[in-house]
Amino acid sequence: MxxxxxxxxxxxxxxxxxxxxxxxxxxxxxxxxxxxxxxxxxxxxxxxxxxxxxxASKEALLRAVLDSFMQQVAQILAEAGTASDPFEHLAQIIRLSFELIQQQPDSWQLFYAIRVQPDVVAGLHEEINILSVALMQQLEIPFRRASIANAHNEAAILFAIIDGVCQQYVINRTIYPLQAVTTAVLAKYSRATLTGATSQ
Amino acid sequence: MxxxxxxxxxxxxxxxxxxxxxxxxxxxxxxxxxxxxxxxxxxxxxxxxxxxxxxASKEALLRAVLDSFMQQVAQILAEAGTASDPFEHLAQIIRLSFELIQQQPDSWQLFYAIRVQPDVVAGLHEEINILSVALMQQLEIPFRRASIANAHNEAAILFAIIDGVCQQYVINRTIYPLQAVTTAVLAKYSRATLTGATSQ
Amino acid sequence: MxxxxxxxxxxxxxxxxxxxxxxxxxxxxxxxxxxxxxxxxxxxxxxxxxxxxxxASKEALLRAVLDSFMQQVAQILAEAGTASDPFEHLAQIIRLSFELIQQQPDSWQLFYAIRVQPDVVAGLHEEINILSVALMQQLEIPFRRASIANAHNEAAILFAIIDGVCQQYVINRTIYPLQAVTTAVLAKYSRATLTGATSQ
Amino acid sequence: MxxxxxxxxxxxxxxxxxxxxxxxxxxxxxxxxxxxxxxxxxxxxxxxxxxxxxxASKEALLRAVLDSFMQQVAQILAEAGTASDPFEHLAQIIRLSFELIQQQPDSWQLFYAIRVQPDVVAGLHEEINILSVALMQQLEIPFRRASIANAHNEAAILFAIIDGVCQQYVINRTIYPLQAVTTAVLAKYSRATLTGATSQ
DNA sequence: GATGAATGAGCGTTCATTCAT
DNA sequence: CATGAATGAACGCTCATTCAT
Missing domain, CATH: 1.10.10.60 (Homeodomain-like)
Structure with a gap:
């Protein structure tokens, strides 16, 4: 039948x-x-x-794998900003990012490896860029809402921090002091610091 | 003859x-x-x-390529801190880093690619770690000299920023606004900002 | 399907x-x-x-080829001694050996070539030794049963004869007078000769 | 100059x-x-x-090496038969052969390896045959002088023994009981045995 | 839809041989 | 005569992909 x-x-x-x-x-x-x-x-x-x-091919499979991963990430981060307070929003994003990297470091490592490899997967670059831009825009929102000057560049810098920290962690999981750095980053992006208390 | x-x-x-x-x-x-x-x-x-x-092998060739590159980088960055003023020192390092990435983005791209790929070259991880640690220690010096609290974490964060920015640039050379970001980073690490003027 | x-x-x-x-x-x-x-x-x-x-490899293939061959040989020679009379038993072994070499000289040639080449196949030496020893023990039986003095050495010598003759034949198949030599060897190991009739 | x-x-x-x-x-x-x-x-x-x-080539070098070796062997064995008594002559040849193999087993191993390898060196087969025939003729002389029947085949058999024993020794130098076998072979080719005393 | 035996292009590597000096 | 850097054909082997069932 x-x-x-x-x-x-x-x-x-x-x-x-x-x-x-x-x-x-x-x-x-x-x-x-x-x-x-x-x-x-x-x-x-x-x-x-x-x-x-x-x-269609092993490469197509990789593409699908990465698409799936990126979609997942995009979705998670899209849902990140639930806090009404922009500084709390920022903190949530930072915390979430460092949680994500700890949860599946292997996947992120794959992503990082492919991302810097030119031409391994045709057309993937564009998709990755779209994701990056989307994430940066997510990041920009709280800065804007907090009326921080130059929100765009601030977002770019925070994005770079997260990217850099995550990559260091992924490379050297056992040694990298992710907790301490997380705390430091949170401090750097706290209301007190950003709104200009004496010490950052 | x-x-x-x-x-x-x-x-x-x-x-x-x-x-x-x-x-x-x-x-x-x-x-x-x-x-x-x-x-x-x-x-x-x-x-x-x-x-x-x-x-001895294709792998040995890669090692030689990377060793040569890393040695070059280590040397350049070791000579970076000539300024007596720690804030100027910091600015020099930042500027230099972003100049270096523009000068030979291909080499950096290779470096980044290998760095996240575990086991491509046996023992390379350690060397890369040694370089990373050395760079972070370089970075720590001006923070310490400027009596910034938590110099170690500050260095880690600045390192992450440089790493993240460089990687973004390398991935997307034509589009990434390296100039604007450079300026923003320099502002963030200026004397005015770090010593706590009202806005960062 | x-x-x-x-x-x-x-x-x-x-x-x-x-x-x-x-x-x-x-x-x-x-x-x-x-x-x-x-x-x-x-x-x-x-x-x-x-x-x-x-x-698994070309070497593994060689091993399989030789193993198959050696196993075959071991089995054939193990079934050789059906005669109740030890002298007839001896004659059977001799005849059988010279028949085998004629039937598949190529395989024997390969075997001889590998046997003198140290280290072509790891661990093969031991296997070959085991086979040699087994064959020599086979050979010793009829000597012992015929109450010939020094059966062990007699077996070693007969083994050497068979080995030497087979190798000569294999090297020079068209010219070597295998028939005549077979006859002569059989005569040398006949009851008459071994039990001490006047001429050997 | x-x-x-x-x-x-x-x-x-x-x-x-x-x-x-x-x-x-x-x-x-x-x-x-x-x-x-x-x-x-x-x-x-x-x-x-x-x-x-x-x-002319690596192969030609091998040929020259083997030529040199074979010539040496031929010469040594040609000078072997100084004894006037044919049985002593026989014993001398046997002893000499087993001494030679002990003196330079590596060279013999090379010789044996090449000898069974078809076509490794073009034309070498003929030369090896010439040597074999020459040695067998050397071996035939004492049998003939001792008026042993079927001297030709006797020589072939003794040649096979020497060949077989030497090869076994070369393959398994540490274990093969060359001394005991030498003694046994000498006994087998002693005057007493060959002229028909009761036991062989 | 599913299977896994079969394919063959391409890989990293070796090494006998050539050639400029 | 002597040197050793340079050559390139051929090796053993891997693996993405195809195809008969």
Whole structure:
């Protein structure tokens, strides 16, 4: 008895997700280059050939993995600013960012690695830029709401801090003092500091 | 008649440099993995086999490329702090960093790519860490001399800013507003701001 | 529709056998070193890469070839001594040995070549020694049963004769008078000679 | 001041000998395939290119090495038979053979390895055959002088014994009981045994 | 839809040989 | 005569991709 279209669609969706999920894990753990299609097949329990029904190539799979990751990140950060107080909003974003990096450092490492590699995935650059711009705009909001001068540049600098700290952490997870730096960054972006108390 | 020792040494030095230089360019442009030994040979105009007279392996070549780069960077930054005024010192370091990234963005891109890729070169992580620590210590000096509280964390944050900004620039050279950000960072680390004038 | 497990097993078995067989022929004909993986692929009509699904390396393939050969030899010689009379037993072994060398001289040649080459295959030496010792022990039995003095040394000498003759034959198949030598060896190890009739 | 022709000839001869000697050592120690031309150059202290002035190729060098070895062996064995008594003559040959193998097992191992390898050196087979035949003829003499029946086959068998024993020894130098086997072979070819005393 | 055996281009590397000096 | 840097064909091997079932 043939399956209904819906059943087929579900089957497809499940396989696709399984591959995507498994690839994400392995790419994150071993890096894109060192992860072979066979490894993905073994890890996910599907046949090698099947991957090519869902993704045109290994590179396309990487793209899908990164798309999924970036979408996730975009969504999480979009939901970040619930605080009405702009300084608290800022603090939330900072805290959230450093939590995210701790939760799945491997994925971020993959992202960072691909991001600096020119031309590994055609067209990915643009997407990454879109994400970056979106994040920076998110970041700009609280500065603007707090009437901080030069909100755009402030956002760029905070973005750079977060980026830089996250990357240092990812590279050197055991040693990097993420807690201390988090505290320091929060202090630097506290109401007291930003509104000009004597010491920052 | 055999060549003299000096002729030989010159010949060797020239070939070695040519390979190193060409490899640097290609690694930076296409990434380590996507650059094949054949490509290096073709690009530099030497035979494939010759590379192995000067470098034990493709990996050793990468190491040499990175070592050369890191040594250069370490030296430049070590000579950065000539100003007696700690705030000027800070400004010098910031300016210099952003100049360096503009001067050879390809090399930095390669460096950033390798840095987040675990295990591409055995033992390289340690070297990179040593460099990072050295740079952070350089950065700490002016904060300390300026009697800024929590100099260590301040250095970490400034380091993150520079790292983050440089990486953004490298990824998106044409669009990233490096000038504006430089100015903003300099303002943020000016005497006026750090010693607590009303607005930062 | 995926193949059934049995179909798969058959497919695999056929490929494996084909590679093993082809490798045996080429190794025997050209020697291990001069036989390239490409040659084996071309000769057997399979793709180069496929070999590595069945054998971990070219060396592993050689090992498999030799193991298969040695196992065969060990089994054949183990079944050699069916005669109740020790002298007839001896004669059977001698005849059988010289028959075997005629039946597959190439395989023996490969075996002899590898045997004198130290370190071509790690750990193979021990296996070869085990086989040698086993064969010598086989050889010792009839001497002992015939109450010949110094059976151990007699076995060593007969072993050397067989080895020496086989090797000469293999090197120079067209010219070496294997028949005549076989007859002479049989005479030397006949009951009459061994039990001390006037002439040997 | 130009050198005289004779001086040049001596220079040539010395270089040639040096290469030949060094190659022999390395071929014997590591085997032909595993010895690179560079290794020979380093070992002998001459330039790589120089080898090609004296030998057309690495293979030609091997040929020369083996020629030299075979010639040496032929000469030694030719001088072996000084005893007037044919049985003593036989004993001398046997003893000498087993001494030779102990003196330079590496060289013999090289010889054995090349000998069973088809086509490694073009035309070498014939030379080896010539040597074999010469040695067998040497061996035949005492049998004939002792009026042993079937001297030709007896020589073939003794030749096989020596060959087999030497090879076993070479393969397994530390374990093979060369002394005991030597004694046993000498006993087997003693006057008493050959002329038909009761036990062999 | 799913399987995994099969393919073959391309990789990093070695090394006998050549050649400018 | 002697040197050793330079060459490039060939090696063993990997792995993204295809295809028969």
């Amino acid at each position: 043939p399956r209904t279209d819906q059943q087929l669609a579900e089957l497809r969706e499940e396989s696709r997700t399984r591959i995507l999920q498994g690839a994400m894990e392995l790419f994150a753990r071993y890096g894109y280059t060192k992860t072979s299609v066979r490894m993905i097949a073994d890890h996910t329990g599907i046949a090698q050939g099947l991957m090519y029904r869902y993704f | 055999p060549r003299t020792d000096q002729q030989l040494a010159e010949l060797r030095e020239e070939s070695r440099t040519r390979i190193l230089q060409g490899a640097m360019e290609l690694f930076a442009r296409y990434g380590y993995t996507k650059t094949s030994v054949r490509m290096i040979a073709d690009h530099t105009g030497i035979a494939q086999g010759l590379m192995y007279r000067y470098f | 995926p193949r059934t497990d049995q179909q798969l097993a058959e497919l695999r078995e056929e490929s494996r056998t084909r590679i093993l067989q082809g490798a045996m022929e080429l190794f025997a004909r050209y020697g291990y070193t001069k036989t390239s993986v490409r040659m084996i692929a071309d000769h057997t009509g399979i793709a180069q890469g496929l070999m590595y699904r069945y054998f | 130009p050198r005289t022709d004779q001086q040049l000839a001596e220079l040539r001869e010395e270089s040639r000998t040096r290469i030949l000697q060094g190659a022999m050592e390395l071929f014997a120690r590591y085997g032909y395939t595993k010895t690179s031309v560079r290794m020979i150059a380093d070992h002998t202290g001459i330039a790589q290119g120089l080898m090609y002035r004296y030998f």
